[in-house]
Amino acid sequence: MLDTKGFRKFAYQVVDWMADYYENIEKYPVKSGVKPGEILSCLPDTPPEQEEPMEVILKDFEEKIIPGITHWQSPDFFAYFPANSSYPSVLAEMLTATLGAQCMVWETSPAAAELEEKMMQWIMYLTGIPSSFDGVIQDTASTATLTSLLTAREQYTHFAINEKGFSGTEKFRVYASEETHSSIEKAVKIAGFGKENLVKCAVKKDFSMDTDSLREAIQNDLRRGFNPLAVVATLGTTGTTAIDPLKEITNVAKEYGLWVHVDAALAGSALILPEYRFMIEGIEDVDTFVFNAHKWLFTNFDCSLYFVKDKAALIRTFEILPEYLKTKTHGRVNDYRDWGIQLGRRFRALKLWFVLRNFGLRKMQETLREHIRLAHMIRQNVEEAPDFELLAPAPLNTVCFRYHPSGMDEETLNRINQQLMDTLNRSGKVYFTHTRLHGKFTIRFVIGQTYTREEHVRKAWSEIIRTAMEIS
Numbered sequence: 001m002l003d004t005k006g007f008r009k010f011a012y013q014v015v016d017w018m019a020d021y022y023e024n025i026e027k028y029p030v031k032s033g034v035k036p037g038e039i040l041s042c043l044p045d046t047p048p049e050q051e052e053p054m055e056v057i058l059k060d061f062e063e064k065i066i067p068g069i070t071h072w073q074s075p076d077f078f079a080y081f082p083a084n085s086s087y088p089s090v091l092a093e094m095l096t097a098t099l100g101a102q103c104m105v106w107e108t109s110p111a112a113a114e115l116e117e118k119m120m121q122w123i124m125y126l127t128g129i130p131s132s133f134d135g136v137i138q139d140t141a142s143t144a145t146l147t148s149l150l151t152a153r154e155q156y157t158h159f160a161i162n163e164k165g166f167s168g169t170e171k172f173r174v175y176a177s178e179e180t181h182s183s184i185e186k187a188v189k190i191a192g193f194g195k196e197n198l199v200k201c202a203v204k205k206d207f208s209m210d211t212d213s214l215r216e217a218i219q220n221d222l223r224r225g226f227n228p229l230a231v232v233a234t235l236g237t238t239g240t241t242a243i244d245p246l247k248e249i250t251n252v253a254k255e256y257g258l259w260v261h262v263d264a265a266l267a268g269s270a271l272i273l274p275e276y277r278f279m280i281e282g283i284e285d286v287d288t289f290v291f292n293a294h295k296w297l298f299t300n301f302d303c304s305l306y307f308v309k310d311k312a313a314l315i316r317t318f319e320i321l322p323e324y325l326k327t328k329t330h331g332r333v334n335d336y337r338d339w340g341i342q343l344g345r346r347f348r349a350l351k352l353w354f355v356l357r358n359f360g361l362r363k364m365q366e367t368l369r370e371h372i373r374l375a376h377m378i379r380q381n382v383e384e385a386p387d388f389e390l391l392a393p394a395p396l397n398t399v400c401f402r403y404h405p406s407g408m409d410e411e412t413l414n415r416i417n418q419q420l421m422d423t424l425n426r427s428g429k430v431y432f433t434h435t436r437l438h439g440k441f442t443i444r445f446v447i448g449q450t451y452t453r454e455e456h457v458r459k460a461w462s463e464i465i466r467t468a469m470e471i472s
């Protein structure tokens with residue numbers, strides 16, 4: 001097993017590998033082409049009895065693991081939403097792993113707790129989230145949304161369900177739009193509300209929530225004896241980055257006493273741009289807000305930033321105090337184990353600190369504005385190309401389109417666009433994923449990887465045109 005001397009040697013070697021990887025990342029096929037079971041079958045069935053040298057392990061990493069990796073940090077990655085990273089973030093992760101601190105309470109590493117507190121204040125300053133809110137880092141937006149809905153449930157029932165469980169008479173309803181993320185449904189299921197009590201409101205032509213539909217749904221539910229509990233607004237839906245009208249939603253919520261959670265997983269990062277602050281008009285009436293620094297803010301997965309208006313309600317929902325976790329400082333400091341679901345916590349604030357300082361606001365703004373400019377360039381290309389069709393407005397960094405040569409019925413169009421995307425992805429040069437809008441197979445062109453430049457985007461667009469010509 002490695003000793004300190006060996007660690008030093010291989011650490012240098014690994015860092016060289018990391019730098020080479022980033023330098024040559026465009027040479028890898030963006031999407032891994034391995035077949036199901038391929039990696040599994042090249043791994044031994046049992047772990048080794050005797051120690052194995054690091055050289056062999058690292059060689060296997062390169063030969064057996066890397067072929068099965070999809071390269072999310074490639075500047076030619078345009079799929080899903082980004083999970084972008086950056087050099088300062090990676091450096092911090094190395095240090096985090098080195099410290100190996102378990103940051104469940106203040107005393108288990110005061111610097112982790114206090115840096116987290118300060119970073120959340122920095123993020124509020126950067127995004128315009130009111131400084132009266134409190135923030136905590138969660139692993140994912142899914143967890144934050146579940147945390148929010150559980151807090152809503154407990155506040156509504158005066159913490160009775162935590163105490164006694166469901167009585168069987170509650171008929172909670174949670175509202176979101178048809179374009180809401182699947183994590184909302186998952187949270188509704190886990191929180192015990194039942195999937196059928198997630199009410200999906202209609203969307204307008206731009207795929208943002210139609211608040212008339214929200215109001216009607218609430219009134220309808222009240223007439224039928226349901227308990228409207230919460231509404232989840234999405235800023236930047238996963239399908240098309242539609243922006244729900246927050247101010248209108250909070251107005252309806254106020255009228256009916258609903259809890260408001262905002263899922264801004266991707267788009268929250270854009271709040272560092274003053275021109276996108278309009279998205280949070282109404283924020284003072286929001287209860288909880290989440291966005292992922294691990295999507296579009298250069299901080300590698302995982303790092304979800306969760307903000308709450310009422311810290312006491314959050315803590316009262318999750319607090320536990322067994323004897324073995326009692327500390328003398330409890331109540332005077334932030335013990336983040338009480339701010340969410342998990343007890344054990346990684347030191348995530350460190351990478352955010354490195355990123356925010358090493359980029360600085362200017363550089364972050366420049367990078368996001370460039371991503372958005374490039375997306376709007378692609379939008380224009382799509383609009384001007386004779387055989388392509390724009391399928392949704394592109395208010396942020398995502399363009400939804402399809403290939404649409406004349407004289408094809410919908411079924412053929414769906415098939416040919418699936419084929420276009422699969423062919424592009426198999427080439428290894430780019431990676432796109434899709435959604436369906438009004439039944440139409442839609443290719444999403446998402447620009448958000450840290451090191452994506454105009455040349456990558458132009459090259460991808462040429463590939464799309466060339467491949468479309470080839471298959472038709």
Ligand SMILES: *Cc1c(COP(=O)(O)O)cnc(C)c1O
Pocket residue numbers: 081139140141142143181183234236237238263264265266292304
């Ligand atoms: C990505 C995404 C999520 C889920 O994020 P996780 O951090 O992976 O849980 C939730 N909502 C929206 C709108 C997203 O785009």
